[in-house]
Amino acid sequence: MFDRIFAGALLVLSGLIAWTAFHFDVPFQYEPLGPKAFPIILSIVLATSCVWMIVKPDKNSWYPTKEILIKIVIGLMIMVLYATLFDEMGFIISTTIVGAIFSWLFGEKPLRAFLYALALSLISYFLLADLMELNVPTGLLFGDL
Amino acid sequence: MDVLHYLSIGFSVALTPLNLGLVLAGCFIGTLIGSLPGIGPINGVAILLPLAYSIGLPPESALILLAGVYYGAEYGGRISSILLNVPGDAGAIMTTLDGYPMAKHGEGGRALALSAVSSFFGSMGALLLMVIFAPLLSKLAIQFGPSEYVWLMLFAFTCLATMVGKRPIKTVVGVVIGLLFATIGIDSGTGILRFTMGIPNLFDGVDFLVVVIGMFAISEVLILLESWARNDLKLTPVGKSFISFSDIIAVKWVIFRSTLSGFLIGVLPGTGASIASAVAYGTEKRFAEGKDEHFGTGDIRGLAAPEAANNASAAGSMVPMLTLGIPGSGTTAILLGALLMFNITPGPLLFEQQPNIAWGLIASMFIGNIALLVMNLPLIGLFVRLLSIKQSYLVPIIVMLTFVGIYSIHGDTFDLFFMIVLGLFAFILRKLGFSLAPIILGLVLGEVLEENLRRALSISGGDWSILLNSIMTYVLAFATVAALTAPRILKAFKH
Numbered sequence: 036m037f038d039r040i041f042a043g044a045l046l047v048l049s050g051l052i053a054w055t056a057f058h059f060d061v062p063f064q065y066e067p068l069g070p071k072a073f074p075i076i077l078s079i080v081l082a083t084s085c086v087w088m089i090v091k092p093d094k095n096s097w098y099p100t101k102e103i104l105i106k107i108v109i110g111l112m113i114m115v116l117y118a119t120l121f122d123e124m125g126f127i128i129s130t131t132i133v134g135a136i137f138s139w140l141f142g143e144k145p146l147r148a149f150l151y152a153l154a155l156s157l158i159s160y161f162l163l164a165d166l167m168e169l170n171v172p173t174g175l176l177f178g179d180l
Numbered sequence: 181m182d183v184l185h186y187l188s189i190g191f192s193v194a195l196t197p198l199n200l201g202l203v204l205a206g207c208f209i210g211t212l213i214g215s216l217p218g219i220g221p222i223n224g225v226a227i228l229l230p231l232a233y234s235i236g237l238p239p240e241s242a243l244i245l246l247a248g249v250y251y252g253a254e255y256g257g258r259i260s261s262i263l264l265n266v267p268g269d270a271g272a273i274m275t276t277l278d279g280y281p282m283a284k285h286g287e288g289g290r291a292l293a294l295s296a297v298s299s300f301f302g303s304m305g306a307l308l309l310m311v312i313f314a315p316l317l318s319k320l321a322i323q324f325g326p327s328e329y330v331w332l333m334l335f336a337f338t339c340l341a342t343m344v345g346k347r348p349i350k351t352v353v354g355v356v357i358g359l360l361f362a363t364i365g366i367d368s369g370t371g372i373l374r375f376t377m378g379i380p381n382l383f384d385g386v387d388f389l390v391v392v393i394g395m396f397a398i399s400e401v402l403i404l405l406e407s408w409a410r411n412d413l414k415l416t417p418v419g420k421s422f423i424s425f426s427d428i429i430a431v432k433w434v435i436f437r438s439t440l441s442g443f444l445i446g447v448l449p450g451t452g453a454s455i456a457s458a459v460a461y462g463t464e465k466r467f468a469e470g471k472d473e474h475f476g477t478g479d480i481r482g483l484a485a486p487e488a489a490n491n492a493s494a495a496g497s498m499v500p501m502l503t504l505g506i507p508g509s510g511t512t513a514i515l516l517g518a519l520l521m522f523n524i525t526p527g528p529l530l531f532e533q534q535p536n537i538a539w540g541l542i543a544s545m546f547i548g549n550i551a552l553l554v555m556n557l558p559l560i561g562l563f564v565r566l567l568s569i570k571q572s573y574l575v576p577i578i579v580m581l582t583f584v585g586i587y588s589i590h591g592d593t594f595d596l597f598f599m600i601v602l603g604l605f606a607f608i609l610r611k612l613g614f615s616l617a618p619i620i621l622g623l624v625l626g627e628v629l630e631e632n633l634r635r636a637l638s639i640s641g642g643d644w645s646i647l648l649n650s651i652m653t654y655v656l657a658f659a660t661v662a663a664l665t666a667p668r669i670l671k672a673f674k675h
Contacts, residue, residue, distance in 0.1 A: 037611075055375065065369075066637065066638040067638065068633065069634075070370050073630045074360065074375075077356050077359050077363070081353065081356045087349050088349060088350075088353070107406060107607075110402055115597070117579070118596035118597050121587060137572075137576045140405065140575075141405075155576055156580075163584055167231070169588045170588040
């Protein structure tokens, strides 16, 4: 069932790709094939494969329970939060928050999760920013660190 | 004696203090990553790639580090296979069959030591084969024109589709998705924008690192989140048993055969360690039939074969990557992407023009293998203890490393969001039984494939018959058709 839904979505996508590629506005070109042909060929291959998958789908072996889905959605939300905070709040604060939530999600007690994430972010900040000289955001709060 | 001369250049590169340190670090980190259940070589290399790139290592040093992680992880994958019955990665699945029963009989130490020795001989043998055959292959490849390259890539994709995964059609879809990713951005031929949806961050094309990290590391975190609910791994005690000399003598031919087949399968484009170890195990099982075999219940031959083969294939898969620019496995696809990021185009000329990179890497692999053997015999207890690291400590580290790695490339949070979207997409793909390696292969080869196809047709003025204009193109076309039909024909014969 999931196979069919997914293949259907890809089929729509391959149509969109072919349509978009067909309407590329190419002012001039020196070669016979041009930028349109390759994506169009690919979309045809994709569409054919998708039709095949719709006709002969695999048996579904994945049955996500509600609990699992909730965990995954939370995990995704935390990562989006991390991406949002990363630049503005800086590495140390955002890593502490996000690390603590992840550690807690994977079964750690809240206080220990927080302390672990705090230690992790401080040590890593030193390792990554000072020792490896990576581009790690300090954030607005610690702007002069 | 060209080879010896180049090899000495290689060792002079590999033995500089920086590179020596990086080999050791790479092997150590690799074993560590490989031994953690769930995080295989491909994830390890993916997570470390942006860091290696951002630190600003010279290309050969970065490659030496990442390659060390790669074959280190192939070594480490066996530890959790043997002690937990959970393969560290796909290549170590066969190791569970006889390794875990041995550990259950109290022979964990013997199994670990024997598998380390088999891995060592497997990769050393494959390295020697690589030193002999890589320069020959690169000499042959110098004569390749655009048509040959088009066929070579089609051959690689066909091998991948017919050999990897249960459903070839899903591999085809994966490859096409990867190829489509590669078309995003400014078209090099005409300068028009393709599929950028008006997002300026995509004008340069999708960033290879963002795709790799998103698809592998982020989806891995989601998979870990999902599987955590039913996670109760029990570590089997290692015991005091150890390998004896007679064990090694008993499996010497097993190791020899498995190394050869592992290397060959590694060289075949697209196929990797999981197939190599499965083939080697199957072969040995057939060889041993009737001769006091207890495969599946702790036979040392069943342990030595997949371990020698999967490490041999890791070295083998580097051969087409370095000589043809066509990766032999998912992980080498990432290594190839890494080279491209450093503006180095692997291919037949690499060995001639940049011997320090090609031969430096090969020499470093010799050093790395010895280091791995040394690390894996006495230090095995350390890695075993690391197996009991809690996921609640591990996952925050993975997430942090991926975010820092991606952010430090451009300093732009767009990449972070894009990475998460790709991670979700890859998670769905994995749950539906797609393998991710074809996508990476498609992404890495997409531009080269399109460029060569367009170049070939420019030369011929649009005449498609140029794709069959030389003996080599016929050979490759035949090989492609053979790879496409052989599994079906073999099946028909069996019935």
